[in-house]
Amino acid sequence: MILPIITYPNKQLKTRSAEVTSFDQLLHRFLDDMYETMMSSNGIGLAAIQVANPIRALILCIPDEEGNQTQENLLEIINPSICDPKGNTLYQEGCLSVPGFYEDVERYESLTLHYQNRHGESCTLEANDLLAIAIQHEMDHLEGKLFIEKLTYNRRKKFEKEYKKALKEKK
Template identity: 50%
Template sequence: MRNLIVILEILKYPDKRLRKKSKPVEVFDEALHTLLDDMYETMIERGGVGLAAIQVGVEQQILIINLPRQEDNEQHKEDMLEIINPVFLKQEGEIVWNEGCLSVPEYYEETKRFAHITLAYKDRFGNDKILQAEDFLSVAVQHEIDHLNGVLFVDKLPILKRKKFEKERRRAR
């Protein structure tokens, strides 16, 4: 068990590595556990609620999510989801959510997502799990799975909002 905390570099848009499609995890070992732990510390340090491995330059189907609790608006590590090799089993309904992203800092926009999802995935030990999610958790899971497929939330924006985003990004550089 290591005590060293490593804060990883988060890739920022328009880094081309964010467009890579992640590969399934095949080995569930200490190296995976270390990556998951470092991803968690990085996400918390950067004020995020979700992080995909591709955002830290690792092309594997790994994501973590840790939503704040409603009662105290705090993130509790025991609530963290570690989702590996996710597969959607069901997607239904529609929800619009104001999304942001650690790889697209300081930009938020409303995005359409499925309101309810059912997901099959593996945990850090390779055990099969099922997750049913709605609302914020559903949105967060879909957002992070998009990362695994090389998709950013800004790709889902209507064309006029997308053009406005691109224009603001060019001006900010």
């Protein structure tokens, strides 16, 4: 089932997500719905809070070399924590909750991620490049933060101006 994605400036996006403690059929169905929602929106990542569920769950599906996103590449990440981040990189990010806006954001270049899968099993993942960036972007959502909050003062003002203009054009 495709779920509605909440968008900026919806206050729900500011919610800090709660730890997942129940790894049941309800969670599995929700993760499946998140995948369907993300794929139908041409996203590479989606946090549960973006579909109005404040739990510490996110999914990622990084395209392969040909640009294809396959279910085999799907990562379901629950209760994540980052350790051993290294380096810095600048990457142009967008967000399904801030449609139509892209900005350069500084992130760690590589990291180690500890998380649980849909069955509650502990997992560890070494991530770099786009995967590391996407993990950090989606984990920010779990803390109630958007990528636009990482912009410099001037770029944030520019975003606000463009956003207001885009809203007027929609009316």
